[in-house]
Amino acid sequence: MTDLRTTVESYWAAADARDWEAFASLLAEDVVYTLPQTRERISGRERYVAFNREYPGDWHARIERVVAESGHAVSWIRLTVGPEEMQAVTFFTAGEDGRITTVTDFWPEPYEPPAGRERLVERY
Amino acid sequence: MTDLRTTVESYWAAADARDWEAFASLLAEDVVYTLPQTRERISGRERYVAFNREYPGDWHARIERVVAESGHAVSWIRLTVGPEEMQAVTFFTAGEDGRITTVTDFWPEPYEPPAGRERLVERY
Numbered sequence: 501m502t503d504l505r506t507t508v509e510s511y512w513a514a515a516d517a518r519d520w521e522a523f524a525s526l527l528a529e530d531v532v533y534t535l536p537q538t539r540e541r542i543s544g545r546e547r548y549v550a551f552n553r554e555y556p557g558d559w560h561a562r563i564e565r566v567v568a569e570s571g572h573a574v575s576w577i578r579l580t581v582g583p584e585e586m587q588a589v590t591f592f593t594a595g596e597d598g599r600i601t602t603v604t605d606f607w608p609e610p611y612e613p614p615a616g617r618e619r620l621v622e623r624y
Numbered sequence: 625m626t627d628l629r630t631t632v633e634s635y636w637a638a639a640d641a642r643d644w645e646a647f648a649s650l651l652a653e654d655v656v657y658t659l660p661q662t663r664e665r666i667s668g669r670e671r672y673v674a675f676n677r678e679y680p681g682d683w684h685a686r687i688e689r690v691v692a693e694s695g696h697a698v699s700w701i702r703l704t705v706g707p708e709e710m711q712a713v714t715f716f717t718a719g720e721d722g723r724i725t726t727v728t729d730f731w732p733e734p735y736e737p738p739a740g741r742e743r744l745v746e747r748y
Contacts, residue, residue: 536711538737540745547744554741565715567698572691574698576715587660589713589730591689591700606713608732613662617678620671621664 504594505568508575511592511600515552516561524549528599535605548603557581628718629692632699635716635724639676640685648673652723659729672727681705 507526514523524545533542533551542548564576564587573592578585591604613621631650638647648669657666657675666672688700688711697716702709715728737745 535737537732537734539734539748540737540741541748542745551741551744565696567691567693567696567715569691569693572689574691574713587730589698589732591691606711606730606732608661608713608730609735610661610663611733613659613664617664617675620675621666624663624665 503568504571504573504592504598505566507594507598507600508566508568508573508592509563512561512563512575512577518553520549520553523552526600528595528597528601531600531603533603533605535607537607627692628695628697628716628722629690631718631722631724632690632692632697632714632716633687636685636687636699636701642677644673644677647676650724652719652721652725655724655727657727657729659731661731 511523511526514520514526527545527548529545530543531545531548533548534540542551559579559581561577561579564578566576567574571594573594575590575592577588577590579588580586587608589606589608591602592600593602595601635647635650638644638650651669651672653669654667655669655672657672658664666675683703683705685701685703688702690700691698695718697718699712699714699716701712701714703712704710711732713730713732715726716724717726719725
């Protein structure tokens, strides 16, 4: 059984390469995808692969960090679409056979900091 | 040495209780806090404790999930302020003595899903 860190690395490599066969092979048939920010949920491998295959834009993903333990992992990725960069954080769980059973994505957007803490922070 | 999962649980418990002495005891003296969404950075335990102590609002944090491995951890929390709920994802690293050396926070906001994927998703 492949460890979940390797599975998560393969997940992003397959998505980045639009290799949907390889991508599907990492997923449990009853995988559940959840987007808490929109309260959307997708159930089942076929629908989840379709969602990714149809996702618009010439985006590319680069892994910043993966944290993994038995059955659980998290990736932090940088996703570029042309000159734009976004960051995403994704929680994974896997079953006993190592396939991904749940995927939960967060897409945090840039925002302007509130006033009042300038003496403590620097901007980068 | 306490494992990092326990340290992260203590971090949120101390913050929730506004126990800044306990909170500070979990941090390396040269801890660096980073907020990628605002491109803010805070360097040093004293400033980082001050930032948290001064943070406005009667917020309360509840841990949804912690994923931890040697030297790295991630928490997913639900933070309530009165009737409002937010979610946050925080990456941690720790030094050899188990104290937290870096904290990187993401605060994803709710948004409306784009049109065109309704046949694949359900809302919850």
